[in-house]
Amino acid sequence: MNSFLPQTYLLGLIGLLAIAAVIAGRQLMRVRRDEMELIRLEQSEAGSSRDAGDLYELASVQLRKRLYPQATATLRQAVKRLSKEPQEARALIQNALGFSLAAQKDFSGAVRHYKFALQAKADYPVALNNLAFAQERLLNREEAANLYRKVLKLEPANKTARNRLKRLERSSRGRQTSSFIESQSQKSSPESTDSRGF
Numbered sequence: 252m253n254s255f256l257p258q259t260y261l262l263g264l265i266g267l268l269a270i271a272a273v274i275a276g277r278q279l280m281r282v283r284r285d286e287m288e289l290i291r292l293e294q295s296e297a298g299s300s301r302d303a304g305d306l307y308e309l310a311s312v313q314l315r316k317r318l319y320p321q322a323t324a325t326l327r328q329a330v331k332r333l334s335k336e337p338q339e340a341r342a343l344i345q346n347a348l349g350f351s352l353a354a355q356k357d358f359s360g361a362v363r364h365y366k367f368a369l370q371a372k373a374d375y376p377v378a379l380n381n382l383a384f385a386q387e388r389l390l391n392r393e394e395a396a397n398l399y400r401k402v403l404k405l406e407p408a409n410k411t412a413r414n415r416l417k418r419l420e421r422s423s424r425g426r427q428t429s430s431f432i433e434s435q436s437q438k439s440s441p442e443s444t445d446s447r448g449f
């Protein structure tokens with residue numbers, strides 16, 4: 252019986268190492284693919300392109316690589332070249348620019364671009380989710396909750412909106428309960444004649 256224990260241990264260890272190698276290999280391939288795409292786009296001079304689609308493609312790779320300042324600059328160029336693009340493309344580019352700004356903690360700028368995206372395409376759940384998150388970060392919790400509800404009307408199975416709305420509702424109930432308890436403790440606390448307590 253004791254002879255199976257080391258073999259089982261080694262087989263389990265080999266299995267874990269194989270799983271880790273597969274995960275690391277997939278991540279390496281994804282990073283390599285993004286690097287090659289970024290090099291291809293930069294060499295094809297997509298950054299100086301007149302086409303908003305090429306600029307959006309370059310910015311998408313920059314966003315995946317978390318090069319947020321570069322992506323913001325690229326997307327701003329794309330916004331300037333949106334004149335002939337369809338509304339769907341306008342919404343995608345404005346949403347991506349909002350995302351890039353939000354990643355840099357510029358939530359008010361992100362809100363502005365998410366709203367532009369929603370002007371281009373009103374029933375765009377991704378932009379609504381992003382706008383709700385930015386409003387939440389700006390401490391506009393009621394507005395964020397309303398936006399999450401709107402997302403759930405468009406996509407009832409949207410996990411992000413459902414989870415964030417639950418979190419907002421829990422935190423608002425917690426604040427209401429704590430303020431109620433605080434007001435009750437102030438009413439029932441004994442005070443001396445000069446309002447200083449005991």
